[in-house]
Structure formats: C-alpha cells, structure tokens
C-alpha cells in the first residue's frame with residue numbers, strides 16, 4: 367500500500383466513474399455498440415433495434431412473450447443436494463449460488479412452465495445464461511426430467527430453449543451425469559410419441575450441446591447463435607488453422623445440415639405454434655400471430671403486447 371493506491375487511484379476512479387451511464391438503464395449492444403434503453407430493448411424482446419443482434423433474454427421474459435397473454439404456471443423442480451463436493455475456487459460454491467440468485471432473482475439456471483401458446487397446450491423449459499453461464503448442474507438435470515415427466519403426464523409437446531457454457535464444474539462428475547440423465551428424459555418423450563423441439567440460443571456449448579440440446583425432433587436456432595461443443599478458439603489453437611467465417615454459428619450449422627431452421631426471436635412464437643399444430647395433427651393456425659381455431663375470436667396479440675403497461 368502506498369499513496370498511489372490509497373489516494374491517487376480512488377480519485378482517478380471517481381473522476382471516471384461519474385461519467386459512466388447507470389448500468390441498469392442502458393445496455394450496450396455487444397455487436398454494434400449502440401446504447402439501448404432498457405424499456406425499448408425489453409419491448410423488442412432483447413433484440414438490438416439497430417443491428418438485430420439477439421441479446422440474452424431471461425426465461426421469465428421469454429415465457430411472458432410466448433405464452434398466450436403471458437400466462438403460465440411454473441412446474442415444480444425437485445431440489446438437489448446443495449454443494450455435494452464442498453467445492454471452492456476463489457469463492458465457495460454456495461456463495462457463488464447466492465450471488466447468482468441475487469443478480470437474477472431466480473433460484474437456478476432453468477425455468478420450467480406449462481401453459482398455452484396460440485391455444486396449443488405446451489410445456490416449456492428455458493435455460494438462463496445469466497445464472498452462472500446457464501451451466502448444467504443437478505438442478506438443470508432435474509428441471510429437464512420434471513419438464514419431460516410433466517409433458518408425458520399431460521400428453522403435451524416439450525419446447526426447450528438452451529443457453530449454456532456447458533457443465534457446472536462446481537458439481538464435478540455429478541454435472542456430467544446430467545448428460546445421460548437428460549438423454550433418458552428426452553427418450554421418455556419419444557417413447558410417449560410426443561414432440562420435443564429445441565430452440566438453441568446464443569451460446570449453447572459443451573456438455574449441453576452433447577446431450578439434450580441436440581436431441582430435438584426439430585432443431586431451431588436464433589440468428590448468429592454460437593452452437594458448439596468446443597469453442598472456435600480452442601479448435602483454432604489445437605489444429606493451428608484459421609477457421610472459416612461464421613464457423614459454428616447458427617447459419618453455418620443450418621447450411622451444413624445440423625439445424626432445421628434459423629428463426630428471428632420475433633417470429634419464433636408464430637413458427638413454434640405452426641410446428642406444434644402441424645406435428646400435433648391440429649388444425650393449422652390462422653394467418654397472423656395467434657391462431658384462433660375455437661369459436662371465440664382472439665384479440666390481436668400484437669396490439670396487446672405492444673402496450674404492456
């Protein structure tokens with residue numbers, strides 16, 4: 367400690383920090399650098415209004431945008447053993463968990479819900495990248511099993527949104543065990559003859575890509591999402607070659623037959639409803655966002671969603 371660290375640096379920091387924008391009101395687009403106002407960004411489903419880059423969206427916000435009227439019921443997920451390995455890196459695992467819970471307001475990295483989308487009953491599960499990188503631990507495994515069991519019990523399709531940096535290293539081998547567990551959960555759906563649709567979002571990597579995220583009957587991805595097992599930097603360093611432009615991005619994977627569709631987030635609801643009704647042998651959706659096969663004319667959801675307040 368000397369006078370530079372104690373006196374000069376805090377003064378310099380305070381000079382600069384005053385000019386910083388409050389983080390909670392503005393988000394900088396990582397792609398084009400545009401400053402996006404939080405309300406405008408939320409109304410646009412966290413898609414950059416300037417360059418169409420798809421920023422991360424919380425499972426709750428995603429469900430609110432997808433389910434009819436934003437109404438859904440959460441499916442209960444069995445609680446796993448907390449911190450089974452007493453893991454500690456720079457921080458204790460329970461402390462990391464608490465920090466993530468405080469930052470996101472969620473219990474864990476996956477949310478499961480049931481409801482109707484375009485009047486089509488469905489179970490949905492969404493992974494939360496902002497919660498410890500969406501890492502797949504025992505809870506995420508339990509969530510996928512709970513989602514699959516619920517879908518089988520109600521005879522509904524399951525739609526899963528993946529976003530993860532991979533397995534949760536704080537749970538060691540127990541996190542890797544979620545790969546076979548979730549694969550069995552997906553198999554339960556297939557045995558019951560129920561559709562399983564995966565929407566891969568940016569980024570979906572590691573053990574998640576190597577298990578439930580790639581086992582969908584229909585594989586959709588959001589534009590420019592990074593989808594890989596090992597990331598491009600690791601591969602480049604290993605093979606010592608420059609990788610092609612757009613390597614491991616959604617469009618590249620679509621071109622090479624790894625995906626069925628790449629769909630803009632704002633078109634996703636319409637597309638999912640269309641697919642679910644088609645594979646569920648239900649009447650085709652009426653043109654527009656919300657299909658109305660029933661006797662009650664449905665209000666235009668565009669108008670309802672445009673004025674959330």
Ligand SMILES: [Zn+2]
Nearest residue numbers: 395398414417
């Ligand atoms: Zn942008």
